[in-house]
Amino acid sequence: MNAPLLEVRDLNKAFGNVVTAKNLNFILARGVLTSVIGPNGAGKSTLINILTGFIPPDSGEILFQGRSITDEPIARRVRQGLCRSFQVANVFGHLSLFENIAIPVLAVYRKAANFLRSVARDDEVRREVDKILERIGLLSQSHVPASALSHGDRRLLEVGIALAAKPKLLFLDEPTAGMNPVERTRILQNIRDLSAEGEVTFVIVEHDMDVVFSLSERVIVLYRGHIIGDGTPEQVKTNPQVREVYLGEEVA
Amino acid sequence: MLESLVHVCLAGISAGMFIWLVASGLTLIFGVLRVLNFAHGSFYMLGAYFCYTCLKFLGIDFWLGIIVGPLAVCAVGYVIERWLLRQVYDLELSYQLLLTFALVLICDELVKIIWGAGSIGSPTVPGLSGSVRIAGRNFPVYNLFIMAVGPLVALGLWAFLEKSWWGRIIRAAASDREMAAAIGVRVPTLYTAVFVFGAWLSAVGGALAVPYVGLLTTGMGEGIIINAFVVVVIGGLGSLKGAFLGALFIGLLNSFGTRYIPALDMFLTFILMGVVLLWRPQGFFAGVDR
Amino acid sequence: MNRHWKYLIAALVLAVLIAIGYFSGRFVLYITMKIMILSIFAMGYNILFGRTGLLSFGHAAFYGTGAYGVALCSLHVHTHPILGILAGIVAAALLALIIGFFCVRHTEIYFAMLTLAFGMMVFSLMWNLRDITGGDDGLSGIVRGSISLGFWKISLMKDSQFYYLVLFFFALTVFLVDRMYRSPFGLVLAGIRENHVRTEFSGLGVKRYRLAAFVVSGAFAGLAGALGLLLESNVTPFSAHWSHSANPVLVSLMGGLQTFTGPIVGSVVFVLLREFIQRFTQNWMLWFGLILLAIILGFRGGIVGSTSQLLKKFAK
Numbered sequence: 001m002n003a004p005l006l007e008v009r010d011l012n013k014a015f016g017n018v019v020t021a022k023n024l025n026f027i028l029a030r031g032v033l034t035s036v037i038g039p040n041g042a043g044k045s046t047l048i049n050i051l052t053g054f055i056p057p058d059s060g061e062i063l064f065q066g067r068s069i070t071d072e073p074i075a076r077r078v079r080q081g082l083c084r085s086f087q088v089a090n091v092f093g094h095l096s097l098f099e100n101i102a103i104p105v106l107a108v109y110r111k112a113a114n115f116l117r118s119v120a121r122d123d124e125v126r127r128e129v130d131k132i133l134e135r136i137g138l139l140s141q142s143h144v145p146a147s148a149l150s151h152g153d154r155r156l157l158e159v160g161i162a163l164a165a166k167p168k169l170l171f172l173d174e175p176t177a178g179m180n181p182v183e184r185t186r187i188l189q190n191i192r193d194l195s196a197e198g199e200v201t202f203v204i205v206e207h208d209m210d211v212v213f214s215l216s217e218r219v220i221v222l223y224r225g226h227i228i229g230d231g232t233p234e235q236v237k238t239n240p241q242v243r244e245v246y247l248g249e250e251v252a
Numbered sequence: 253m254l255e256s257l258v259h260v261c262l263a264g265i266s267a268g269m270f271i272w273l274v275a276s277g278l279t280l281i282f283g284v285l286r287v288l289n290f291a292h293g294s295f296y297m298l299g300a301y302f303c304y305t306c307l308k309f310l311g312i313d314f315w316l317g318i319i320v321g322p323l324a325v326c327a328v329g330y331v332i333e334r335w336l337l338r339q340v341y342d343l344e345l346s347y348q349l350l351l352t353f354a355l356v357l358i359c360d361e362l363v364k365i366i367w368g369a370g371s372i373g374s375p376t377v378p379g380l381s382g383s384v385r386i387a388g389r390n391f392p393v394y395n396l397f398i399m400a401v402g403p404l405v406a407l408g409l410w411a412f413l414e415k416s417w418w419g420r421i422i423r424a425a426a427s428d429r430e431m432a433a434a435i436g437v438r439v440p441t442l443y444t445a446v447f448v449f450g451a452w453l454s455a456v457g458g459a460l461a462v463p464y465v466g467l468l469t470t471g472m473g474e475g476i477i478i479n480a481f482v483v484v485v486i487g488g489l490g491s492l493k494g495a496f497l498g499a500l501f502i503g504l505l506n507s508f509g510t511r512y513i514p515a516l517d518m519f520l521t522f523i524l525m526g527v528v529l530l531w532r533p534q535g536f537f538a539g540v541d542r
Numbered sequence: 543m544n545r546h547w548k549y550l551i552a553a554l555v556l557a558v559l560i561a562i563g564y565f566s567g568r569f570v571l572y573i574t575m576k577i578m579i580l581s582i583f584a585m586g587y588n589i590l591f592g593r594t595g596l597l598s599f600g601h602a603a604f605y606g607t608g609a610y611g612v613a614l615c616s617l618h619v620h621t622h623p624i625l626g627i628l629a630g631i632v633a634a635a636l637l638a639l640i641i642g643f644f645c646v647r648h649t650e651i652y653f654a655m656l657t658l659a660f661g662m663m664v665f666s667l668m669w670n671l672r673d674i675t676g677g678d679d680g681l682s683g684i685v686r687g688s689i690s691l692g693f694w695k696i697s698l699m700k701d702s703q704f705y706y707l708v709l710f711f712f713a714l715t716v717f718l719v720d721r722m723y724r725s726p727f728g729l730v731l732a733g734i735r736e737n738h739v740r741t742e743f744s745g746l747g748v749k750r751y752r753l754a755a756f757v758v759s760g761a762f763a764g765l766a767g768a769l770g771l772l773l774e775s776n777v778t779p780f781s782a783h784w785s786h787s788a789n790p791v792l793v794s795l796m797g798g799l800q801t802f803t804g805p806i807v808g809s810v811v812f813v814l815l816r817e818f819i820q821r822f823t824q825n826w827m828l829w830f831g832l833i834l835l836a837i838i839l840g841f842r843g844g845i846v847g848s849t850s851q852l853l854k855k856f857a858k
Contacts, residue, residue: 078745103733106726106745106817115727346597357831522663
């Protein structure tokens with residue numbers, strides 16, 4: 001396929017006086033692990049919300065794999081391979097870990113509408129769910145309800161649910177927030193491995209600069225709805241505008 | 253032809269004013285407490301029955317009855333909010349809805365027990381009885397009175413909410429209760445006050461309805477709350493302007509329906525509701541977020 | 543509770559029910575049938591309320607539609623009971639599809655209001671369309687036709703015979719609802735209740751599933767209504783009134799919202815309680831409201847919910 005994975009054209013979004021996207025134009029290529037950074041209020045979460053269909057843009061176009069998805073509902077976009085994880089762990093609280101992962105898996109396998117078969121007896125689903133749980137290191141807690149997990153484990157589950165939908169493009173909204181070093185290492189290793197496997201393209205919104213610069217091949221810097229920096233981590237680090245607006249604020 | 257049209261309109265507007273009184277309280281309570289009070293029609297009914305009791309058994313005159321009756325309902329509303337509703341604010345929404353629904357069932361039965369299940373004839377109001385000749389036909393003076401009361405209440409509410417200090421607090425609490433609490437508003441007390449005030453509005457509607465309907469029935473509450481629901485769906489839950497205009501509209505629609513297509517009765521209003529739901533799901537004047 | 547115990551208990555209950563059909567007098571048969579019919583209504587309703595998290599105040603409309611469906615089929619088409627029951631179910635499901643379409647795009651407060659309003663719309667239609675529905679007198683004198691299987695005719699005229707038909711549908715409902723809860727569909731519904739945003743982001747159109755749950759619960763309500771009509775031989779618009787819509791809610795709450803057996807246990811308690819209270823007073827609805835109030839304020843786990851919590855405490 002020649003079309004880029006994601007193309008954004010002239011995207012605009014404002015909440016009253018607060019401009020979160022102003023004539024945004026950019027392209028995401030397959031397989032390039034990208035980070036989106038920017039000071040708070042720069043519009044990073046809003047951008048994810050718009051691209052994934054949670055809120056509509058004021059104007060502009062979004063093309064996924066060459067097809068316009070600007071008007072498509074969330075579930076449609078997910079089924080085509082555009083997915084996200086949430087900043088605050090957004091899991092199915094009273095359901096077990098197995099069930100949490102099973103829901104997107106069932107959607108992927110197109111078995112979700114079936115109302116007579118038993119989920120527990122479905123070997124195909126069970127194998128896939130176990131595989132994902134093992135990947136994020138939570139297989140041993142498969143029968144635990146999600147609300148009983150520790151904070152870090154819940155964040156892992158959060159990413160696990162997003163991965164279970166077998167996305168082609170996955171937006172991770174601050175995946176390491178609130179994690180301890182052990183958990184952080186595990187999740188980053190997972191992201192690195194999965195990215196290397198080539199099936200999922202990750203776009204990470206992050207505040208932790210170590211994560212950003214160690215992991216990403218490309219960094220996009222958002223400030224008040226504009227892209228003020230876009231390139232390799234080295235390029236962005238040395239970009240004077242970025243330094244002044246963002247890194248400069250950190251240093252100061 | 254024209255005369256009947258004029259009278260259908262007049263009847264519709266009068267009927268709409270009662271719906272407005274109930275819908276206004278419902279909207280206020282929702283706006284501030286975020287609770288949909290199913291029992292609001294019951295407050296209307298209680299207002300009517302209490303007022304009737306005052307007139308019939310205590311020999312009080314109508315104008316006093318309109319004050320005493322609704323006050324009694326305020327007492328009921330106070331008890332409900334303070335001891336029942338308050339317990340469920342922290343629970344899931346479903347339980348709050350079910351609580352007010354349970355109250356409807358209880359209220360309806362209590363009215364049947366106390367006043368009997370049949371309907372009761374209601375007295376006329378001295379001073380406002382008789383009719384006026386409009387467009388070639390007689391129109392009750394009392395209905396004209398009602399048609400004046402409705403907009404007066406609307407104006408009063410608007411002035412209260414926009415201009416007075418209390419009104420500002422209510423609006424603040426409606427849009428952000430945590431912030432209001434943070435600046436020192438005693439939120440629980442405010443909730444009780446708003447709930448009682450809303451109940452009072454509805455009860456006044458009921459008391460005023462006593463001479464209008466001619467017949468009190470235990471189905472009064474049910475009829476009016478359904479209309480009020482349709483009104484807030486159309487006008488937008490949380491918008492007083494929407495409630496007023498919606499009530500006017502529904503009153504007129506019901507009136508036209510009864511006159512020209514009696515077989516369908518309330519079906520017209522439901523069709524309208526369905527259309528609005530498809531076209532503008534939030535209602536036309538969606539005020540506060542729902 | 544593992545699976546084998548569950549099957550054992552189910553088999554036992556079935557045996558008891560069959561025995562009741564064989565040995566009991568008319569009154570016990572009647573009560574048991576009422577319980578089973580209410581269970582069907584409540585189990586279907588709980589798919590929507592307990593499982594999917596949608597509180598509908600208008601489900602009596604589907605019950606009533608099921609009843610009128612059978613009645614009209616019996617009066618104008620054929621008295622075959624299965625045909626009538628199917629007519630009732632289909633009518634109720636279609637109505638649920640239409641009403642659900644308007645309602646499921648909203649949640650919680652709007653959903654509650656709309657279901658109540660549409661439910662009462664159906665009530666007023668039943669009241670006003672005198673020529674079809676008999677108005678406030680309703681339809682009566684509906685005869686239970688016999689089921690003919692080739693040359694073998696099964697008469698249902700006697701209650702003791704009709705009982706087994708009700709039992710059949712009760713068992714069928716239990717079976718279907720159980721399978722549904724274990725199925726992918728059932729899991730998605732639970733996901734929608736827990737976190738509908740996440741469900742949407744898992745690639746599942748939440749509105750569609752909600753509508754499906756609505757229609758399914760409406761269909762079961764229709765089945766219950768159809769059986770109810772055949773039991774009582776008459777129907778009035780009041781079977782679609784909102785006060786009747788509260789029945790499955792109270793039953794589910796009494797039994798325990800998130801449990802499978804809750805609606806069944808709740809139905810038993812409800813019917814027996816109502817029979818008892820109606821011996822002493824005309825004002826059953828008052829007690830109904832008070833019981834509902836009490837449960838909301840203090841016993842939200844319901845009987846099954848509280849019992850299992852108690853058992854867990856003892857097990858420790």
